[in-house]
Amino acid sequence: MNKNDYTIRLERTEDHRAVEELIRESFWNVYHPGCSEHYVMHVLREDPAFVKELDFVMEQGGRIIGQNMFMRTVIEADDGRVIDVLTMGPICVANDLKRQGYGKKLLDYSLEKAEAMGFGAVLFEGNIGFYGKSGFAYSRSFGIRYHDLPEGADDSFFLCRELIPGYLKGITGVYQTPQGYYVPAEEVEEFDKSFPPKVKLRLPGQLDYQPEEA
Numbered sequence: 001m002n003k004n005d006y007t008i009r010l011e012r013t014e015d016h017r018a019v020e021e022l023i024r025e026s027f028w029n030v031y032h033p034g035c036s037e038h039y040v041m042h043v044l045r046e047d048p049a050f051v052k053e054l055d056f057v058m059e060q061g062g063r064i065i066g067q068n069m070f071m072r073t074v075i076e077a078d079d080g081r082v083i084d085v086l087t088m089g090p091i092c093v094a095n096d097l098k099r100q101g102y103g104k105k106l107l108d109y110s111l112e113k114a115e116a117m118g119f120g121a122v123l124f125e126g127n128i129g130f131y132g133k134s135g136f137a138y139s140r141s142f143g144i145r146y147h148d149l150p151e152g153a154d155d156s157f158f159l160c161r162e163l164i165p166g167y168l169k170g171i172t173g174v175y176q177t178p179q180g181y182y183v184p185a186e187e188v189e190e191f192d193k194s195f196p197p198k199v200k201l202r203l204p205g206q207l208d209y210q211p212e213e214a
Contacts, residue, residue, distance in 0.1 A: 026092035077173035120167035143172035
């Protein structure tokens with residue numbers, strides 16, 4: 001990757017459809033048959049918790065090849081305090097450019113901008129194998145629990161990075177996913193009809209995958 005062959009900038013209104021198409025292609029059949037992430041992005045842009053100053057696209061030769069965005073949310077601390085934090089995503093890079101370093105460049109740029117705005121920490125769901133390279137650790141190491149997760153359940157998907165060193169020191173509590181991420185399946189289906197048809201597949205590795213009985 002040539003470090004000078006792309007730009008990262010704020011998303012503009014005229015980018016919305018291209019960004020949604022990019023997200024749809026990136027997430028299709030990854031976590032579930034089909035995907036909802038493109039509709040989530042469509043909805044979150046109008047959410048009061050959406051941080052417009054941290055809504056980025058990565059562009060190359062006039063083509064949008066990546067995107068990332070942030071939402072304000074909170075940790076409900078065990079001592080009664082409410083701690084302001086960020087969550088992140090969807091974040092993605094075009095399928096033909098994955099594993100070439102673009103994702104990390106976009107992620108690191110986004111985090112630098114969030115830090116410059118004074119936000120204290122980012123918590124979200126992701127793979128430590130990738131996000132650990134950009135300073136994320138398991139949220140449990142900060143004393144933060146994922147809402148609605150039963151005690152003893154696997155929480156290795158739940159990651160955290162402090163943007164202000166020590167921001168979460170002495171805090172234990174429960175992270176709350178912004179409600180905007182929860183979109184009705186029927187709305188996703190209706191929104192998806194405006195895109196070219198794609199085949200939904202049930203594949204190994206999906207969150208709810210169960211082999212069909214013979």
